[in-house]
Amino acid sequence: MSKKIVLAVGFDQRESIAYHVFCQSIIEKASIPVQFLPLAENTLNEYKEVHTDGSNKFIYSRFLTPYLMDFSGWAIFADGDMVCEVDIAELWALRDEKMAVQVVKHHYQTKAHKKYLGNKNENYPRKNWSSLILWNCSHPANKVLTPEFIQNQPGSYLHRFSWLEDAAIGELPPEWNWLAIEYPENPNAQLIHYTLGTPCFKDYANQSMAKAWHDSYSRVNEGFD
Template identity: 50%
Template sequence: MAADIARVFIGFDTKEVVAYHVLAQSIIEHASMPVEMSPIVLSHLEATFTRERNALQSTEFSFSRFLVPYLSGFEGWSLFMDCDMLMRADIAELWALRDESKAVMVVKHDYQPKVDTKFLGQVQTKYEKKNWSSVMLFNNARCRALTPDFVNTATGLQLHQFKWLESDDHIGELPPAWNWLVNEYEHDPAAKNVHFTDGGPYFAEYRNDDYADEWFAMRDRMLHVTQRSA
């Protein structure tokens, strides 16, 4: 019997390289099960992802994230995460929430962003199902509509509002703690995965936000190496 391995895809953006590595470290430190992590890097997908950049997309993986089921061979389950996050709990807890009756599982946020701009002065777009797609637990076989052709040609709202599903009934719900929006929600010590959605603490203007001290501590551990004693 094959081992149960949490397959995780993390968005990678050349404007915030450190974010990917710190999130990966936080997943590793808290995990109690094997984890397989893959960055979604545009230069790795040149033969598959041919979509032109949209002026409103704030990250390099705004749309390529929807290739996760295809990259997984439309088999098993895969987790997608934005890179501007910090895992504070065991990913095995999240993995245990998989519901085979659903095509995808998300935190169903119901909010309007408090600010009009976010990191690097980018526009904070506002739309129905905002931030649902920043953490997605894909039941890959049920997401066969997400072919490269569709991901390359669909509108942004078709993708991020899950119009590729027959109905919203196919969207399962995860507890809010798994995509806790910093600055949008009050500080919660029980948050399991925090999302620096306005901008990570690696940007100067966000370095004092909630959970920033934990992020910097994780960054320091990510850089750790044991030196030989003198």
């Protein structure tokens, strides 16, 4: 087993509490050390965001993960609006050296045309595939993912993993990226993804599967009341 797990997490200051709650949910259940890599825009000195679309600040920086890992080893990328319900080492154990990436291959039509902060929520091919990525950073096909390359590609190309052959995109069980509200409640969900809105926003505070997020939030604040 690896000595540590590297976990790149999307960070957006507008919902910074979501990042900390997610990290809390990881740490308290992990059986091996986890090295967190927050993808905060101000820290990515070699990458300048030039895309003008997107609902969060890490929508494209997630594709920098292999570059930030020096194209070596493995890493996980996860959106910050998640909660982990099990040991993250269980996901880490699913690594397949034959694959360049492994993702949950969602096939759904959204129930909501708007999401948090009034952002548009449109349907498109491979929607939410890139919100949880098990990255084989050493895979030769991922070596194209330099800052310049990412800056020059449209979102559709990146989020559909168009630089890869389909055979290099491995599949993870859906419980590893379970979409709250979009999917039915699932007590067996391993990573709950609040894709329409983290329960830190009042409009989503009491929506489906929000309790898991609030439970983790309460442990972040434990002892500070």
